[in-house]
Amino acid sequence: MTLPSLPARLDGRTLALETRAVHVTYAGGTAALAGLDLQVPEGAVYVLAGPNGAGKSTAIKVLLDLVRPRQGTAHVCGVEVARKPALARAHVGYVPEKAEISLGWLDAARYLRHHAAFFDAWDWDYARALCARLNVPLEPRVGTLSKGGLRALMLVTALAHRPPVLLLDEPADGLDPLARETLAALLVEHMAEWPTTVLWSTHHVHEADRLADHVGLLLGGRLVLQAERGALDAALRRYRIQAPPGWAGAPSLNGEVLLREGSGPDLAWTVWGDEREVAGRITASGATVRDAARLSLEDAALAVLRAGSRP
Amino acid sequence: MTPPVRRPARARAALRASLRTIRAEWATFLLCTVLAFIVVSMPELPAYQSVGLLFLLPGFYWRDALRPQETDAALPLPWRTHVLVRVAAGGACALLALVLAAASIAWNAATGGGSGDYPAWFAAAVVPTGLTAYLLGSTFALLGGVRKAATAFAVLASLLLVPQPRPWRAATAGMRTPAELADVAFAEWLALSTLLLAGACAAVWLAAGTRESGAHAAARAGRAADRLLPRGPRPAPGPRRPAPWSTVLGEHFRLWGPDMEVSLALLLFLTLRTVLRLLEPGATLDAALEPWALPVLGPLVGLTCVFLTVRDGSDAVRARPVGHAAQVLLQAGAGIVWTLLGSLAVVAAHVAAARAGGSLARVADAPPLLWAAIPAAALAWFLAATLVVLLAKAFGPAPALLGAVGFRLLTDALPGLGSLFLPGLADVFLSGAGSPPWSPDALLWLVPLSILLVIVVHVVTTAARRRPRAAHDALGDLGIVLGSPASLPRGSAGAR
Numbered sequence: 066m067t068l069p070s071l072p073a074r075l076d077g078r079t080l081a082l083e084t085r086a087v088h089v090t091y092a093g094g095t096a097a098l099a100g101l102d103l104q105v106p107e108g109a110v111y112v113l114a115g116p117n118g119a120g121k122s123t124a125i126k127v128l129l130d131l132v133r134p135r136q137g138t139a140h141v142c143g144v145e146v147a148r149k150p151a152l153a154r155a156h157v158g159y160v161p162e163k164a165e166i167s168l169g170w171l172d173a174a175r176y177l178r179h180h181a182a183f184f185d186a187w188d189w190d191y192a193r194a195l196c197a198r199l200n201v202p203l204e205p206r207v208g209t210l211s212k213g214g215l216r217a218l219m220l221v222t223a224l225a226h227r228p229p230v231l232l233l234d235e236p237a238d239g240l241d242p243l244a245r246e247t248l249a250a251l252l253v254e255h256m257a258e259w260p261t262t263v264l265w266s267t268h269h270v271h272e273a274d275r276l277a278d279h280v281g282l283l284l285g286g287r288l289v290l291q292a293e294r295g296a297l298d299a300a301l302r303r304y305r306i307q308a309p310p311g312w313a314g315a316p317s318l319n320g321e322v323l324l325r326e327g328s329g330p331d332l333a334w335t336v337w338g339d340e341r342e343v344a345g346r347i348t349a350s351g352a353t354v355r356d357a358a359r360l361s362l363e364d365a366a367l368a369v370l371r372a373g374s375r376p
Numbered sequence: 377m378t379p380p381v382r383r384p385a386r387a388r389a390a391l392r393a394s395l396r397t398i399r400a401e402w403a404t405f406l407l408c409t410v411l412a413f414i415v416v417s418m419p420e421l422p423a424y425q426s427v428g429l430l431f432l433l434p435g436f437y438w439r440d441a442l443r444p445q446e447t448d449a450a451l452p453l454p455w456r457t458h459v460l461v462r463v464a465a466g467g468a469c470a471l472l473a474l475v476l477a478a479a480s481i482a483w484n485a486a487t488g489g490g491s492g493d494y495p496a497w498f499a500a501a502v503v504p505t506g507l508t509a510y511l512l513g514s515t516f517a518l519l520g521g522v523r524k525a526a527t528a529f530a531v532l533a534s535l536l537l538v539p540q541p542r543p544w545r546a547a548t549a550g551m552r553t554p555a556e557l558a559d560v561a562f563a564e565w566l567a568l569s570t571l572l573l574a575g576a577c578a579a580v581w582l583a584a585g586t587r588e589s590g591a592h593a594a595a596r597a598g599r600a601a602d603r604l605l606p607r608g609p610r611p612a613p614g615p616r617r618p619a620p621w622s623t624v625l626g627e628h629f630r631l632w633g634p635d636m637e638v639s640l641a642l643l644l645f646l647t648l649r650t651v652l653r654l655l656e657p658g659a660t661l662d663a664a665l666e667p668w669a670l671p672v673l674g675p676l677v678g679l680t681c682v683f684l685t686v687r688d689g690s691d692a693v694r695a696r697p698v699g700h701a702a703q704v705l706l707q708a709g710a711g712i713v714w715t716l717l718g719s720l721a722v723v724a725a726h727v728a729a730a731r732a733g734g735s736l737a738r739v740a741d742a743p744p745l746l747w748a749a750i751p752a753a754a755l756a757w758f759l760a761a762t763l764v765v766l767l768a769k770a771f772g773p774a775p776a777l778l779g780a781v782g783f784r785l786l787t788d789a790l791p792g793l794g795s796l797f798l799p800g801l802a803d804v805f806l807s808g809a810g811s812p813p814w815s816p817d818a819l820l821w822l823v824p825l826s827i828l829l830v831i832v833v834h835v836v837t838t839a840a841r842r843r844p845r846a847a848h849d850a851l852g853d854l855g856i857v858l859g860s861p862a863s864l865p866r867g868s869a870g871a872r
Binding site for chain 1: 523604605606607608610611613614616617618619623624626627631635690691692693694695696697698699700702838841842
């Protein structure tokens with residue numbers, strides 16, 4: 066991995082979710098998480114992105130004690146997960162990545178009634194409203210629901226007890242574009258009415274672009290970047306560079322350039338750092354900076370992860 | 377080139393395709409073999425006990441897919457035709473089984489190997505009776521799914537135990553004993569069984585045509601929201617807490633209610649067999665009560681519950697605010713409550729029937745141990761089966777199989793453990809008179825069994841947390857997986 070020094074900690078904030086040096090190893094011996102230090106501040110919408118196999122779902126499962134780490138601790142709302150797993154889970158609404166439901170023979174309404182029995186704070190009026198909003202069919206058996214229908218049902222089970230923490234593992238997977246819009250709007254309304262911390266795991270980062278205020282990028286079981294959205298927006302830029310013939314690059318930026326794209330005189334470099342300083346160094350090297358563009362969340366994530374996965 | 381003319385599929389071609397692709401051929405051949413074996417080798421146990429099993433054949437074949445599913449419903453074939461084609465495909469297999477059974481019966485009769493007391497036309501009677509059972513099973517499967525069909529099977533089987541008028545016996549002659557057919561004439565059988573078969577055909581034809589329209593489904597969904605989801609006050613915000621165990625236990629008990637219908641219906645059938653004998657005038661306990669096999673009751677109640685226990689294991693379920701081990705144990709606890717209630721009801725029915733039939737002077741004369749022995753045996757089966765299935769789910773079939781074999785050896789080696797599992801009603805009822813194999817000491821074995829279950833649940837749930845499985849080992853598809861096409865890198869990387 067050849068990455069510049071990117072921020073990887075969010076110290077100094079009250080954290081709703083935290084893992085400290087968590088190591089998880091798969092049955093085959095592959096490291097799923099290799100010293101994960103996840104820090105999700107209270108009230109944040111934290112997007113956890115990374116390629117398949119990076120450890121996103123495993124991280125969420127550690128927070129629910131569905132996977133017990135070989136080393137390290139996890140906390141949910143101040144509760145140490147390994148010590149009081151049931152109490153920790155009482156604070157969480159969870160949408161799993163795989164929406165298979167082992168109680169598939171129940172109809173959806175019975176499934177909801179069954180799920181509601183586990184939560185004191187279950188709000189039936191809210192559940193009904195969510196079902197209507199997400200078009201959850203209530204009569205068919207859960208096992209016969211479409212992927213989108215199942216996902217919507219999972220969202221209802223996660224939201225209807227108004228948990229202080231939402232763990233969403235690919236929540237939009239299987240939803241049609243309209244339902245994705247509805248999901249985003251629903252989360253905004255939910256959070257406006259009820260303070261909620263959201264950990265949104267996805268490899269389709271653009272889905273969470275409008276909501277995310279914190280970002281964590283996971284690669285090979287480690288966070289390669291963990292930052293507030295503002296810090297990411299301020300520090301990561303794509304510089305369009307007009308390079309003179311025979312330009313030898315900008316040696317002073319070595320180690321800080323995430324991506325080098327383009328060929329010939331028109332180049333595009335993605336660099337982490339203060340915009341003025343970076344532009345100054347490029348100019349000092351003899352090239353011209355035509356503009357410095359802010360990256361969308363997805364482009365930023367892609368740039369960091371591609372840089373991180375480079376041998 | 378002229379494009380080919382499009383037209384609906386031919387039913388005959390669809391039938392051929394259904395026969396080719398039918399999913400559970402093994403079920404037919406197994407059933408054929410079993411039918412033929414029973415008829416040929418056990419003439420004292422005639423075909424009437426097995427022909428009715430064809431009622432369950434649609435469930436074996438199609439499970440819940442007797443109605444076309446989303447994909448194949450779009451094939452160019454009318455809905456009713458499509459359903460009937462599937463029924464007919466299974467029917468062809470049923471017919472094959474029945475012809476084999478009829479041939480076996482005829483061969484037995486010809487060689488003097490059995491079925492001597494039956495009328496000469498009995499071999500032929502097996503065919504329409506079996507087909508009727510198959511068609512009625514298809515009707516129930518179409519209307520209510522496999523579970524309803526299984527429940528209906530058990531209830532109808534129970535009804536068959538009750539003495540019935542001659543026309544009904546004649547119409548279902550293929551499932552009857554020689555005594556029940558003694559007063560039935562050939563012509564009567566032919567007319568009534570044909571009539572019943574025609575009725576079954578009509579029933580399946582009507583059931584095949586029931587298809588919900590989109591508007592009707594939408595209206596039902598609208599009603600469902602009002603009817604199915606309760607209303608309640610918005611809960612006041614407060615500290616979060618894990619779900620209380622009593623709530624979880626009660627919820628699992630309620631949840632299993634509808635799923636117990638098959639087990640309870642089968643229990644009704646098994647209970648009715650001996651209860652009716654106890655109610656006969658002049659019945660005695662030793663004559664009426666067979667060494668009633670709890671190996672039947674155990675798997676019956678136990679395995680149903682175990683099946684429910686272990687299939688409840690997805691992440692969505694495990695993420696609930698209850699300890700993992702506690703949740704599995706509470707589910708098993710709900711199954712235990714159902715098992716105990718079912719077995720106590722069986723005991724109560726037998727005691728009441730013995731009292732009503734006169735073979736027991738007073739209810740209080742029933743041995744008190746009866747109320748403990750039968751539920752204890754059912755509980756023991758439940759615990760043992762749960763152990764095996766939990767181990768199999770966690771560590772694969774081999775350790776579970778070895779455990780089962782070891783357990784079987786233990787039941788022989790350890791005093792009392794075997795008898796915990798095997799008391800018949802007669803053994804305990806007549807414990808004062810005979811030499812009962814059952815001893816109350818056997819109850820003590822429930823304690824180590826329960827402790828073993830707790831340990832296994834703990835081990836299994838811990839192992840599930842400790843050994844996560846990799847869903848995806850490769851990191852190489854970063855660009856494809858992470859980025860939408862619009863965000864894929866533009867231009868080639870410049871090597872500066």
